[in-house]
Amino acid sequence: MQLKGKKVLITGGSRGIGKCMIDELVKEGVRDIAVIGRDKESLKALRHSFESVNFLFVRGDVGDVIVLREMASKIEDEWGGLDILINNAGIVSAGPLDEIPDEDIYDQVAVNLTAVMVLTKYCIPLLKASEEAAILNVSSGLGLIGMPFYSVYSSVKAGVRQFSDAIRRELKPFNISVTCVYPTATDTDMMKTSKAKEMDSPEFVAERSIQGLMAKKLHVIFGGQQRLNDSKLNFESPEKLDEKIAESYEERREASLLHKAM
Structure with missing residues (x-):
């Protein structure tokens, strides 16, 4: 797929991975980009950062x-x-499930999964054109792999995976490709309260994601061979992965307690 001249809608495009994706799109010749974002100043800053782009903004x-x-x-x-x-916007509230505020559970489902489904629904007639x-x-x-203290976040992101597979098959007759990407820890504002030690750069994640989109890949998985190995183990022998994760249980619990970006 060639991106030059394409019209693009991206959620969460004013910062982090989303902003880096816009940079990649511009490099490929995109000039019409619609962005949904919550922060007014960040949206304004996009115009100054990408003067060649004709932006459509909706703040919210x-x-x-x-x-x-x-x-x-x-x-x-x-x-x-x-x-x-591009359904990119996301939020996280980690920790033991019985300690996560009810509103954080509802909001994670709404932003990370429901919004993906509903926005896709509204955009399908536009994409068919x-x-x-x-x-x-x-x-x-x-x-791909549900982890302790991220039960809600893991669940909704797994939902995005299943939704991607399902809607890809549903839209196949209409020449609409669907790519799903699976970043590991990425150095963005969302991870400021995380204790993750090794993180990918948002530029790297954005570049590989847009490349996957252009190549019409079904899935783009980050985390290297270890992620692939763990995913295979999780499918074939989940109890063995349970034992492996249990070895770092307290460390994982402690690291999750302050990880919140809503």
Whole structure:
């Protein structure tokens, strides 16, 4: 897939991986980009960072269905169609499940999963108007392997994986490709309260993700061979992976207690 001239919608594009994805899109010749973001100043900064881009902005929380409807309507009015949808926005609230506030559970489901489904629903008619369309969904390595103290986050990111497979098969007759990416710990604002020691750069994650989109890959998995090995073990002998994870139980618990980016 060639990206030059494509019209793109991205959620969470004002910072972190999303902003780096915009940089990659611009390098590939994209000039029309719609962004949903919560922070007014960060959205304004995008215009200064990417002066060649014709931006469409909707400020708000992707967990709010009204915001999603507004974005889809704005794209239809301004562009008449859409070529690429990137579901990137995400939040996290980690820790023992019985200690996570109820509202954090609901919000993680709303932003990380429900918004992906609903925004995709609103964008499908717009994508069908394109000669060659694509969807890029950002899951997580924790969507492949459920980890203690990330039960909610792992669950919704696993949901993104299953949704990606299902909607890819549903949209196959319409020439709409679907790629799902699974970043490991990435050095963004979302990880400021994490105690993760080794992290990928957002630039690296964005570059590989956009490359995967262009190549129409089904899945882009980060974390190297170890992640692939653990995923295989998790499928074939989950009890063995349970034992391996149990060895660092207290360390994992301690590291999760302050990890929150809502």
